[in-house]
Amino acid sequence: MPDGMDYIVNLLNRLFRFYYDGFRNMSGWGRRVWLIILIKLFIIFVILRIFFFHDFLKKKYNNDEQRSKYVLERLINSP
């Protein structure tokens, strides 16, 4: 393998070890906090995003032209 490739592989390996060792040697509070992060991200990006927070205009209209027309209509006709 060329030297450049060796360097990249070595760098990636070191990076992997850095994160791997960091997570493996994490203290008790760190593990608890990571558990909370994962639960939180699941709630935000899976439950809330998929089931509750649809993009109103993207869901209702197929393209930007339709969305523009709708918003213009709303601007002109809002009370």
Place this chain on the structure above:
Amino acid sequence: MIENIDLSLIDWSRAQFALTAVYHWLFVPLTLGLSFLLAIMESIYVKTGDEKWKRITRFWMTLFGINFAIGVATGIILEFEFGTNWSNYSWFVGDIFGAPLAIEGILAFFLESTFVAVMFFGWNKVSKKFHLLSTWLVAVGANLSALWILVANAWMQNPVGMAFNPETARNEMISFWAVLFNQVAVAKFLHTISSGFLLASMFVLGISAWFLIRRREQFMARRSILVASIFGLLASLMVAYTGDDSARTIAKTQPVKFASMEALYQGKTNAGLVAVGFLKDADRKLGEHNEKDFSFRIEIPSLMSVLTGGSAGSYVPGLRDNLYGNDSLGIMSVNDKQVRGREARRMLLSYQNARKSGDGGRADSLKNILVTKDYQENYFRYFGYSSIDRPEEVLPDISVSFYSFHLMVILGFLFIMIFAIAIYMLFKDILEKNRWFLWVLLFSIPLPYIASELGWVLAEMGRQPWIIQDLMTIPMGVSRIASGSVLTTFILFAILFTGLLISEVSIMVKQIKTGPKH
């Protein structure tokens, strides 16, 4: 055709956004300030080589990590709400929001995945100097990340650097620099980050005081108080200075909000600044509502005139000037703005009708008028007023504006005193003898949080009824969705955020009781 809007939809959409923003803001300022305190403490460690400073840094870094981890991504929910509950608004702001939020997202991702990891995993694995550089970069990066959010918010307070495209119904950025250096953005950024520095300093002081009360970790506590009280005093002075600058900016860009903050109905020269005051309903009416009067006040004579206009003789416009106009001062009345806003709407309607009827020639000639500087600056700028029926509708809640502003300012001066006393006692070596003051420090931890939230209450409720100042009212921006679904997600958020807050406090308390381990 004018559709009726379900008022409960607007109220729940607003309540949900407020709840999310208030909870999100419980996590952010500690990150902004504590990151700099960590960087200072670690710099002392690297400079002196004293391992005790490393131990101090690592203890506070643990608390920083808990706060950072629990708070991270809570702001994403605000972006979800834009697309779902505020879709008209979200579309209307176009790339003005998109660009700063994208920069913030990229910055936050790189910050979190690289330098925060080095901060926590890199002790003894990277060189001292690289670790220190990472800590500083986290501090700078976190604060720069906040900059982009504040730039986006500032645009809502003072929309600049854009042009409305009637074809797409979106505002398009014509000057990135005008958006970035918007006078509201500059004032807001400096005031907000300095308030975060202050909050974190009080956090460190309070917890260090607890250690001194318990006669534990006294070396760490005294050193932490030394750093935090000096940093806190500088931050609190910066908060006062930038707060003054922010108020001047509001006086120029949002004069109704400014007059509401001071409950100033009738403009005057030699206007005094109310230091402390209590409001009561007056007999006079402004529209349908009773004006507010002072049942008690302590006023610094002429100071408001001096601060806003540079001299005691400067006239400070009141709410009446801003509602009904003042020709001699060149203040346009709400009625005049309504006329311009309605003309802007009428032109837009004509353009829309021409497009619908397939009259391309007329549509093109109308579009050419709609994109002119004259139309944008003299008509479209007041578009939101086309939704206003009576001038008094542009008034925010005076009591909320007045009390949130004055309580924030009073707390600000209290913080200056607390930091100054802490420094004095520390240098006189009498801090631990005055145990009452240690208790004061401990119980002062929540106060900067309250002051910081009050600042946001003033910023956001003080600009009602606008979602974008003068351009768009709240009902214009809201999505037509079922209010029941907004209520459901409101309850879900309340549960989620309360759970996160309880988790943060309980994990933090446990770590504080454990004390530094390393």
